[in-house]
Amino acid sequence: MQPIQMVDLRTQYHHIKDEVDKAVIDVLESSAFINGKPVTDFSEQLASYLGVRHVIPCANGTDALQIAMMALGLQPGDEVITPSFTYVATTEVVALLRLTPVFVEVEPDTFCMDPAKLEAAITPRTRAIVPVHLYGHAVNMEPVLDIARRHNLYVVEDTAQAIGGSYTFQDGTRKMLGTMGHIGCTSFFPSKNLGCYGDGGAMFTNDDELARKMRMIANHGQSVRYYHDMVGCNSRLDTLQAAILKIKLPKLDEYNEARIAAANRYDQLFAGHPKITTPYRAPYARHVFHQYTLKLEDVDRDGLVQHLASQGIPSMIYYPVPVHRQKMFESFGGAAFELPVTDWLTERVVSLPMHTELTEEQQAFIAGQVLDFINSH
Ligand SMILES: *Cc1c(COP(=O)(O)O)cnc(C)c1O
Numbered sequence: 085m086q087p088i089q090m091v092d093l094r095t096q097y098h099h100i101k102d103e104v105d106k107a108v109i110d111v112l113e114s115s116a117f118i119n120g121k122p123v124t125d126f127s128e129q130l131a132s133y134l135g136v137r138h139v140i141p142c143a144n145g146t147d148a149l150q151i152a153m154m155a156l157g158l159q160p161g162d163e164v165i166t167p168s169f170t171y172v173a174t175t176e177v178v179a180l181l182r183l184t185p186v187f188v189e190v191e192p193d194t195f196c197m198d199p200a201k202l203e204a205a206i207t208p209r210t211r212a213i214v215p216v217h218l219y220g221h222a223v224n225m226e227p228v229l230d231i232a233r234r235h236n237l238y239v240v241e242d243t244a245q246a247i248g249g250s251y252t253f254q255d256g257t258r259k260m261l262g263t264m265g266h267i268g269c270t271s272f273f274p275s276k277n278l279g280c281y282g283d284g285g286a287m288f289t290n291d292d293e294l295a296r297k298m299r300m301i302a303n304h305g306q307s308v309r310y311y312h313d314m315v316g317c318n319s320r321l322d323t324l325q326a327a328i329l330k331i332k333l334p335k336l337d338e339y340n341e342a343r344i345a346a347a348n349r350y351d352q353l354f355a356g357h358p359k360i361t362t363p364y365r366a367p368y369a370r371h372v373f374h375q376y377t378l379k380l381e382d383v384d385r386d387g388l389v390q391h392l393a394s395q396g397i398p399s400m401i402y403y404p405v406p407v408h409r410q411k412m413f414e415s416f417g418g419a420a421f422e423l424p425v426t427d428w429l430t431e432r433v434v435s436l437p438m439h440t441e442l443t444e445e446q447q448a449f450i451a452g453q454v455l456d457f458i459n460s461h
Pocket of ligand 1: 144145146147170171173174216242244245270271272273283284285
C-alpha cells in the first residue's frame with residue numbers, strides 16, 4: 085500500500101506528467117512569463133466551463149476576495165456578513181479593507197451559512213453577504229439570493245473549496261458554484277479541487293462593469309498603460325500556472341468524480357455507527373468533497389488524531405478555532421458573537437485524507453483504524 089497522504093499531488097502529477105512538462109517547457113521557451121497567452125486561454129476556458137461571462141485571473145484566492153470587495157466600492161464601516169466556520173481568508177480581507185465583519189451561524193448538517201439566521205444579522209449598514217461553499221458543499225443559495233435582493237445587498241461567493249460543484253434551484257435550474265452572486269471568487273492553491281503548482285486565483289462575474297473594475301484593480305488601477313484611475317494592487321496569475329491549469333481544467337469533472345467516489349466508499353465504511361456522522365449532501369447540492377469531514381459524538385478526538393498519526397494516517401481539524409474567536413478579530417468584537425452551532429461543530433469535526441488518488445485499500449485501512457479507536461475507547 086502506498087503511504088497515505090492528506091492530499092496526494094505527486095501521483096496526480098505523474099498521470100499528466102508528459103502534458104504538464106511539455107506545457108511548462110513551452111512557457112519557458114516563449115519566456116512570456118507574465119500575461120502570456122495561456123493566461124487568456126485558461127480564463128476563457130474556465131468562463132465557458134462555468135457558464136459565466138467573465139473570469140478575471142489573479143494571484144491567489146485571498147486576493148480574489150479582496151479585489152471583489154474593492155470593486156464593489158464598499159466603504160470603511162460597511163458591514164459584511166460572513167460565516168465564522170470558514171478559512172480565515174474569507175473574513176480577513178473584510179477587516180483589511182476596514183469593513184466590519186458580521187458573523188453568521190452555519191447549519192449543523194451542511195456546515196454552510198444558515199439562510200434562516202441571515203436576516204437577523206442585517207442592519208442598515210450591511211452592504212454584502214459572503215456565502216462560503218465549505219468543504220465542497222453548496223450554500224443554500226436560493227434563500228440567500230432572495231434575502232440579498234430584498235435588502236439590496238451584494239453577494240460575493242467564496243468558491244475556493246468548491247469549484248466544479250453546483251446548486252439546483254427549486255425550478256430545476258442548475259448553476260455552477262461561484263456564478264450566482266454578483267462575484268464569485270476561487271483559489272488554485274495546489275490542494276484545492278482545481279489546483280496549480282503554486283499560488284493562483286480568479287474572480288467570476290456576469291457583470292461587465294464589475295469585470296472591468298476588477299481587471300483594473302488587479303492591475304494597479306490602470307485603465308491605459310501608465311494611466312492609473314484608482315488605487316489597486318498587483319495581482320496576476322503566472323503564465324506557468326495558467327499553462328498547468330489549462331491541462332487540469334478539462335479533467336476537473338473527472339477529478340471531482342474521483343473525490344465523490346471516495347466519499348461514497350467512506351460513507352459505506354462508516355455507515356450506521358452511532359458516534360460518527362458522515363457528511364450530509366443536500367438535495368440541491370452537487371458536493372465535490374474538497375474535504376471529507378466527519379462529526380464525532382462522545383469521541384476523544386485528540387486521541388483519535390494521535391492514534392491515526394501513529395498508524396501513518398494524517399487527519400486534520402478544519403478549523404480548530406472559529407474565525408470569530410481568533411485573536412485577529414478581538415478588536416472587531418469577534419467573541420461577542422454567539423454562534424453555538426459553529427462552536428459545537430468546531431469541537432466535533434475531523435477531516436480524513438481526501439484526494440483524487442485515494443485507493444479502496446487505503447480507505448479500508450483508514451476507516452478500520454478510525455473504527456478500532458472509537459470502538460475501544
Ligand atoms: C483556500 C481558501 C481561501 C484562500 O485562498 P488562497 O489561494 O490560499 O489565498 C479563501 N477561502 C477559503 C474558504 C479557502 O479554503
